[in-house]
Amino acid sequence: MSELKELAVHLVELARSEGAKDVVAQAVQADTQQVRFSNSQIDAVNGWSERHVILFVAIGKHVISSDLRSPDNYDELAKRLVVQAKKAPENEGYGGIASGRFKYKAARIDKAIVSLKDPSKQAHEAIHAAESEGANNVGGTLFVRHQRFGIASSVGALAIDESASVDLSVRAFSQPEASGHALSCTPRLSKLRPKETGAKAGRLAVMAKNPAQGDQGRSDFISEPLFIGGLINSTSNMMSAFQVDIGMSMFAKKIGKRVASEEVTIVDDPVSDSTSRRAFDHEGVPCRRNTVIKDGILKTYLHNTSTAKRFKTKTTANAGPLIPTAFTTAGQPLPFHPVVVPGDWKVEEMIADTKRGLYANNTWYTRYQNYSTGEFSTIPRDAILRIENGEIVGAVKNIRISDNMMNLWKSVDAISKSSEEVFWWDEATPPSTLPTARFRGLNVTRSS
Amino acid sequence: MLDEDVAEATLGAIESKETVLLAEVRLEERNMRGLAVKSSQVNSLSSLEDSGMNVRVVLPTGIGFASSNRVSRVEGARLAKQAVRLAKGGKRESTVALSSEQPVRTSWAVSQKRSLIDVTTEDKLAFLRELDSLVVKTDVKVQGRYYELIDYEIGGFFANSEGSRIRSFIPRVVIGASNMVSSKGELAMSLREWGACGGWENVEEWDLGRVLPAEVRMLKNQIDHGRMLKPGVYDLVCGSEVTGIAAHESCGHPMEADRILGREMSQAGKSFVSQDMIGKKIGSKYATVIDDPTVPGTYGYYLYDQEGVKARPRHLYKDGLINEFLQNRETASRMNLKSNGSSRSEYYLREPIARMANTFVAPGDFQEDELIGSVKDGVLMRSFTEWNIDDKRYNQKYVSREAYFVKDGELAGPAKKCTLEITTPGFWGAIDAVSKKVVFDAAECGKGDPMQGMAVCTGGPMLRLRSVTLK
Numbered sequence: 001m002s003e004l005k006e007l008a009v010h011l012v013e014l015a016r017s018e019g020a021k022d023v024v025a026q027a028v029q030a031d032t033q034q035v036r037f038s039n040s041q042i043d044a045v046n047g048w049s050e051r052h053v054i055l056f057v058a059i060g061k062h063v064i065s066s067d068l069r070s071p072d073n074y075d076e077l078a079k080r081l082v083v084q085a086k087k088a089p090e091n092e093g094y095g096g097i098a099s100g101r102f103k104y105k106a107a108r109i110d111k112a113i114v115s116l117k118d119p120s121k122q123a124h125e126a127i128h129a130a131e132s133e134g135a136n137n138v139g140g141t142l143f144v145r146h147q148r149f150g151i152a153s154s155v156g157a158l159a160i161d162e163s164a165s166v167d168l169s170v171r172a173f174s175q176p177e178a179s180g181h182a183l184s185c186t187p188r189l190s191k192l193r194p195k196e197t198g199a200k201a202g203r204l205a206v207m208a209k210n211p212a213q214g215d216q217g218r219s220d221f222i223s224e225p226l227f228i229g230g231l232i233n234s235t236s237n238m239m240s241a242f243q244v245d246i247g248m249s250m251f252a253k254k255i256g257k258r259v260a261s262e263e264v265t266i267v268d269d270p271v272s273d274s275t276s277r278r279a280f281d282h283e284g285v286p287c288r289r290n291t292v293i294k295d296g297i298l299k300t301y302l303h304n305t306s307t308a309k310r311f312k313t314k315t316t317a318n319a320g321p322l323i324p325t326a327f328t329t330a331g332q333p334l335p336f337h338p339v340v341v342p343g344d345w346k347v348e349e350m351i352a353d354t355k356r357g358l359y360a361n362n363t364w365y366t367r368y369q370n371y372s373t374g375e376f377s378t379i380p381r382d383a384i385l386r387i388e389n390g391e392i393v394g395a396v397k398n399i400r401i402s403d404n405m406m407n408l409w410k411s412v413d414a415i416s417k418s419s420e421e422v423f424w425w426d427e428a429t430p431p432s433t434l435p436t437a438r439f440r441g442l443n444v445t446r447s448s
Numbered sequence: 449m450l451d452e453d454v455a456e457a458t459l460g461a462i463e464s465k466e467t468v469l470l471a472e473v474r475l476e477e478r479n480m481r482g483l484a485v486k487s488s489q490v491n492s493l494s495s496l497e498d499s500g501m502n503v504r505v506v507l508p509t510g511i512g513f514a515s516s517n518r519v520s521r522v523e524g525a526r527l528a529k530q531a532v533r534l535a536k537g538g539k540r541e542s543t544v545a546l547s548s549e550q551p552v553r554t555s556w557a558v559s560q561k562r563s564l565i566d567v568t569t570e571d572k573l574a575f576l577r578e579l580d581s582l583v584v585k586t587d588v589k590v591q592g593r594y595y596e597l598i599d600y601e602i603g604g605f606f607a608n609s610e611g612s613r614i615r616s617f618i619p620r621v622v623i624g625a626s627n628m629v630s631s632k633g634e635l636a637m638s639l640r641e642w643g644a645c646g647g648w649e650n651v652e653e654w655d656l657g658r659v660l661p662a663e664v665r666m667l668k669n670q671i672d673h674g675r676m677l678k679p680g681v682y683d684l685v686c687g688s689e690v691t692g693i694a695a696h697e698s699c700g701h702p703m704e705a706d707r708i709l710g711r712e713m714s715q716a717g718k719s720f721v722s723q724d725m726i727g728k729k730i731g732s733k734y735a736t737v738i739d740d741p742t743v744p745g746t747y748g749y750y751l752y753d754q755e756g757v758k759a760r761p762r763h764l765y766k767d768g769l770i771n772e773f774l775q776n777r778e779t780a781s782r783m784n785l786k787s788n789g790s791s792r793s794e795y796y797l798r799e800p801i802a803r804m805a806n807t808f809v810a811p812g813d814f815q816e817d818e819l820i821g822s823v824k825d826g827v828l829m830r831s832f833t834e835w836n837i838d839d840k841r842y843n844q845k846y847v848s849r850e851a852y853f854v855k856d857g858e859l860a861g862p863a864k865k866c867t868l869e870i871t872t873p874g875f876w877g878a879i880d881a882v883s884k885k886v887v888f889d890a891a892e893c894g895k896g897d898p899m900q901g902m903a904v905c906t907g908g909p910m911l912r913l914r915s916v917t918l919k
Contacts, residue, residue: 033534036897038710041541044511045534048797052517063490069498069517077497084495089573091490120537139713141897171714177840181714246486247592247628247635323494324482329596330492364717365836369847369865370637372591372628377845379838381717398843400836400869425715426899447843447871448917 004150005160011078012152018082022058022097023154030147035123038139056322057081061090065330067323095309098285099155112189113164114146126170126198133202135172142168157284165275166192167423172201180204181362181382185275185421208383214399218441220357222350225420229428230363236335239292241307250374250406259298260409266293270336276431285317302333338432343415347436350414352390359385364427374405402445414438450475455607458524464532470506471609476796480600485576487593500796505531510538513799547780547787551611556751558618560647564599567648582657588664592628612756629667636667643747643890674864683826684913685819688887690829691809692906698872699737700807702841703764705779715897717839725770731876737765741805747890748805748904759789776802794900809908812882819912821857828852845869867919878913
């Protein structure tokens with residue numbers, strides 16, 4: 001892995017020798033395998049291998065970045081980027097990159113994941129387990145991921161990092177409109193639970209049979225971690241100082257104010273063992289655990305060096321990729337691993353304590369009228385189970401939650417002791433560790 | 449320049465004891481430039497030069513796809529071996545099959561009047577700053593002004609074991625604009641996108657120097673003078689933007705054959721449409737929705753798909769009936785049909801899957817003012833903000849960004865946050881008039897796992913829907 005660090009150091013020195021002042025180079029080797037399955041059999045097995053370097057160059061406030069993706073041509077591309085930087089217009093908001101003598105925690109990855117060559121066995125186990133619980137149609141994905149990084153900067157960053165993880169998603173159907181969804185995401189192969197995950201999806205699919213039309217009006221929701229993962233996606237993104245700065249966050253001007261019920265504490269924790277553990281952010285600053293919401297009070301935004309300077313604070317080590325990606329700009333502060341801190345309820349106690357409400361397995365397509373005010377809607381999917389007098393008595397379908405996201409977090413009155421890691425497709429992302437929670441009186445709508 | 453010999457050598461390196469039904473090799477190179485401006489200041493500047501390749505192997509028992517950002521004979525041989533190994537991992541019980549298609553040897557390219565590569569960063573920055581300045585000059589308080597311009601060229605070479613050899617070149621340019629308008633303590637959001645295949649001439653045609661100031665003035669007018677609608681049953685006139693999103697979400701997506709067959713079941717979901725519903729009624733006789741990759745200049749334009757099949761218009765809904773699904777070779781084979789050229793991938797690291805291109809409602813006979821003039825008590829919803837649809841594509845919601853009351857055929861002031869929450873047959877069944885003029889909007893369609901953002905257009909004319917519930 002030191003070759004990636006050496007490559008990063010080499011490109012930083014080369015860019016400096018060509019006239020660049022601030023330089024960050026991050027060399028990446030990413031290898032991914034994916035098993036895709038539907039209708040209870042494997043559709044395709046895909047593999048991706050990427051080796052590239054994200055190079056960031058600044059000369060004063062003349063800033064540019066590039067993703068160098070031609071391994072035979074790195075030096076020439078780096079030199080060309082410095083030339084482009086000299087001609088680049090000034091980026092007035094550029095506040096530099098973090099400098100210092102950084103200390104990094106070494107990673108310990110599971111070698112069994114790296115050496116796993118045929119993950120189709122685990123996919124078949126999940127399918128069979130779902131079917132054994134009563135499902136008749138099972139789909140999903142199993143990802144095997146291995147990434148290695150070397151980073152260097154002109155002002156002190158110098159480190160390597162490595163991650164390996166597996167994430168399994170299983171959606172099982174018992175009827176065309178009755179399904180259940182379950183996940184198993186882990187950086188340890190021995191903790192992957194294909195049978196249990198398939199079985200849970202299958203059980204939920206059976207519980208969701210014969211759904212009735214859902215009712216409009218206010219309803220309590222007991223929501224599984226997967227469901228909350230769909231909400232954490234946009235919620236945690238709005239914690240980014242960049243989103244606040246461009247008027248796209250309901251958290252603007254809310255530091256020190258109540259943004260959730262006192263039950264809710266949300267932390268961004270990229271340093272604990274998880275599928276998105278990382279040693280450093282994309283400026284090379286050692287990652288740390290940041291408490292963003294404490295007992296319902298907003299404590300901080302997520303920062304890189306430039307946004308921290310603008311907000312007169314310090315970086316939280318959340319600099320995102322220094323090259324723009326889909327829907328994010330270069331360096332935009334991002335959450336890496338949101339955690340909703342567990343409470344003291346058992347899930348069964350929550351259900352028993354709910355007179356009338358819904359137990360929700362999953363949600364998707366969360367969209368906003370207005371990010372700055374938080375009006376949104378989301379569509380619960382998979383098992384939506386009706387609770388009456390503390391017991392699950394049936395299933396419903398065709399509902400939508402149309403409410404305000406801050407009001408949703410303020411409505412939380414119970415959080416489970418148990419939590420689990422969730423990471424699913426484009427919805428429950430970034431990887432996060434979440435409990436089950438009860439939301440009170442959410443507004444339910446449906447098609448007329 | 450992509451080396452065709454690498455593709456030939458890679459095809460030659462594919463070896464399997466099982467029958468190889470099909471082998472494909474795709475080489476690709478992309479050059480991309482990005483510039484973002486926040487409140488007139490440069491926020492980010494980036495460039496990308498990328499090349500890579502992929503190999504897809506179809507065996508009777510599985511499909512394997514291997515890809516890498518290295519292009520060479522050695523890498524091709526490695527990917528060939530990996531793709532065969534991955535395909536063998538499928539161990540399917542039902543046999544994989546592909547539709548039979550004619551091999552194609554051709555080359556196609558999108559021309560540019562003013563080449564994107566010739567537009568300097570300085571010119572682009574001046575252009576975005578001019579837009580920002582024009583928005584500022586409106587005197588509307590716009591708290592967040594964030595404008596992004598991305599342009600790129602994609603060169604490709606496709607070869608398969610059946611003899612197809614296709615070289616392609618697509619330049620694209622896209623602008624995103626985010627504006628957050630405040631007035632009287634209220635906020636209104638606008639996120640818009642313009643995109644095209646071709647050169648800088650497209651950017652000039654978008655007339656953003658007029659469109660963006662008009663957009664923020666409109667949002668202020670909605671805040672200052674908008675009234676809430678009393679929920680009830682009204683006639684609704686949908687502007688082209690609303691027509692387009694409905695065409696995309698409640699026609700295009702449910703008509704993707706892979707979704708109908710369940711391949712996306714654990715991600716974007718299945719479809720309320722089943723294989724046996726061809727010819728079944730879905731709407732009124734005015735409900736005709738076309739997906740056409742061959743409209744010149746459009747953001748979703750292409751002439752051959754990524755399985756080498758010639759593109760053509762697909763009439764998804766026709767005269768109110770379910771008519772034709774979006775097919776790739778695998779889905780077409782399972783339905784005993786031919787592919788209609790719908791296989792696309794975002795870039796070389798992603799597998800090709802069935803996708804939309806430019807999805808729009810076919811034009812009708814009415815003038816726009818005739819549609820509005822015939823409404824006694826209703827709403828004109830020109831555009832939307834929040835929207836979503838369930839994963840079987842049956843229950844959808846659109847909330848207005850720009851809407852007006854219509855009284856006795858005349859516009860009667862802005863209507864705030866009108867909400868249409870309706871089923872798919874409910875929407876398409878309520879149409880009783882369609883205007884003549886089709887307008888396209890660029891969009892990024894999300895599908896696949898990992899998510900593949902795909903350049904598409906949504907579009908259509910104005911539609912008149914009778915007696916729908918608005919909230």
